[in-house]
Amino acid sequence: MTSTIPTPTSLDAVPGAVEAELRAFFDDAVPAAAAIAPVVGEAAELIREFVLRGGKRIRPVFAFAGWRCGTSSSDRAVAGAAAEDDAPGPRDALRVCAALELVQACALIHDDIIDRSDTRRGHPTVHREFESRHASAEWAGDSGAHGVAAAILAGDFALAWADDLVHGHRPGVSTGSTGGDRSTGGDRSTGGDRSTGRDRSTGRDGDHPLPAEVGATWAAMRTEVLGGQFLDIVNEAGGDDSTEAAYRVMEFKTAAYTVARPLELGARLAGASEQLVSTLRAIGHDLGIAFQLRDDLLGVFGDPERTGKPSGDDLVSDKHTALRAIALHRADAADPALGARLRSYFGRRLDSDELGSARDLFVELGAVAEVENSIDELLGSALTALDAADIGDDIRAELIAVAHRVAHRQA
Numbered sequence: 244m245t246s247t248i249p250t251p252t253s254l255d256a257v258p259g260a261v262e263a264e265l266r267a268f269f270d271d272a273v274p275a276a277a278a279i280a281p282v283v284g285e286a287a288e289l290i291r292e293f294v295l296r297g298g299k300r301i302r303p304v305f306a307f308a309g310w311r312c313g314t315s316s317s318d319r320a321v322a323g324a325a326a327e328d329d330a331p332g333p334r335d336a337l338r339v340c341a342a343l344e345l346v347q348a349c350a351l352i353h354d355d356i357i358d359r360s361d362t363r364r365g366h367p368t369v370h371r372e373f374e375s376r377h378a379s380a381e382w383a384g385d386s387g388a389h390g391v392a393a394a395i396l397a398g399d400f401a402l403a404w405a406d407d408l409v410h411g412h413r414p415g416v417s418t419g420s421t422g423g424d425r426s427t428g429g430d431r432s433t434g435g436d437r438s439t440g441r442d443r444s445t446g447r448d449g450d451h452p453l454p455a456e457v458g459a460t461w462a463a464m465r466t467e468v469l470g471g472q473f474l475d476i477v478n479e480a481g482g483d484d485s486t487e488a489a490y491r492v493m494e495f496k497t498a499a500y501t502v503a504r505p506l507e508l509g510a511r512l513a514g515a516s517e518q519l520v521s522t523l524r525a526i527g528h529d530l531g532i533a534f535q536l537r538d539d540l541l542g543v544f545g546d547p548e549r550t551g552k553p554s555g556d557d558l559v560s561d562k563h564t565a566l567r568a569i570a571l572h573r574a575d576a577a578d579p580a581l582g583a584r585l586r587s588y589f590g591r592r593l594d595s596d597e598l599g600s601a602r603d604l605f606v607e608l609g610a611v612a613e614v615e616n617s618i619d620e621l622l623g624s625a626l627t628a629l630d631a632a633d634i635g636d637d638i639r640a641e642l643i644a645v646a647h648r649v650a651h652r653q654a
Contacts, residue, residue, distance in 0.1 A: 311638040346468070358562070474491065533650045545654070550654050581604075
C-alpha cells in the first residue's frame, strides 16, 4: 500500500513521523511473530511497547537532518537524482530513521541487562518484565535467568527487524516457507498480497533499495556500536579507569552511532558529495561526544523525573564514564585517601546523604567543571563547522538549534 505518513517539514516533526513509521512496521512484525507461537507474539508486543514508549529519537533526527543537508547542498554528488524514479526519496530516509530506533531498542535492552538496571523510562526494564512474567506463570527454572535470556533474544529481534526495515522488508509478509496463509487461503510461499497483487516482501509501494554506500555505512555503524559496547564491558572488567579508555568507548558506542553515522546515512542517501559527508561526520563526532558527556553528568546529577532513571544510576552500576575517570585522576593526584573515598561510592546502592556527598565530591574535584568546559568546546567546534558547511540556510538553522539542545539537555 502507499504510505500516508507525511514527510516532515522540520526536524521537530521527525519523531512523530518516525513513530508512525514504526507503528506501521509493527503492524506486520507482531502478527508475524505471533504466527510462530502466541508466546512469541507476546514478546514481540512487549518490544513494540518498549520502542513506542518514548525516547528522544535523536538518531532519527540527525539522520533526517543529514538527508536534508544532502538535498540542499550545491555540489550534490548525484545532481538531478531526485527526479529519477529509482532514486531514494524522503520516505526512504524515514525508513532508515525508523530502523535506527530499532537498533537503539536492541542497545538499550542489552545495556539494561549489562548494567543490571531495574527501570527504564519509569517502567520495568525488559529483562525484569520477562522475569516477572516467568514468576507469575510459575514456570520451571530461575525467573531471573529466564528474564535475562528472553531479553537478550528480544534485543536480537529488534536488531534483526532494524535490518528488515532499513532494507525495505516486512517481517512475515513473504516467508517462502511452509505453506498457505490459513486466514486468507493465500499461498504465503509466493509472498503475494491478493489485495494489491504485489510482492509485499520488498516492502511498501515506492520503497527503494539502499545505494551500496548507504548499506556499507549502515553495516559499519552496527559493528561500531557493538564493538563500543564490548570495549565498555572489557574496560570495566579490566579496571581501566583512564580518561583515554572512556573516550575510546564514547567514540564508537555513542559519537559514531548517535550522531556521526546517522548524519552520514542521511547525507549518503541523498547523494551528498564526499566532502559534505566528511564535514557532517566531523560535526557528528563533536556533537556525539558532547551528547555522551552530558549523559555522564545526568547519570550522576540528573532528575529521575526527567531522565526516567534512578538518581545516581551511573554510580550504582559503576559505569566507567569520562566524568568518573576525570574525578578519579584528580582525586588520586591530590590524595590517595580522597581517591579511596570516591571509589567507596561506586557499585552499590546509595542513600540520599551518600548520593549528595558523592555529588559534592565530583564538584569539589573540578571534574564537573572540566566536563562542562569540554562540552562547550565541542559544541563550539561543531557550530563553527556547521556555519561553513555547504548546506541550505534552513537546515543549518535547525541543526544549530538541535546542537544546542543536545549539548545542554536535561534528560
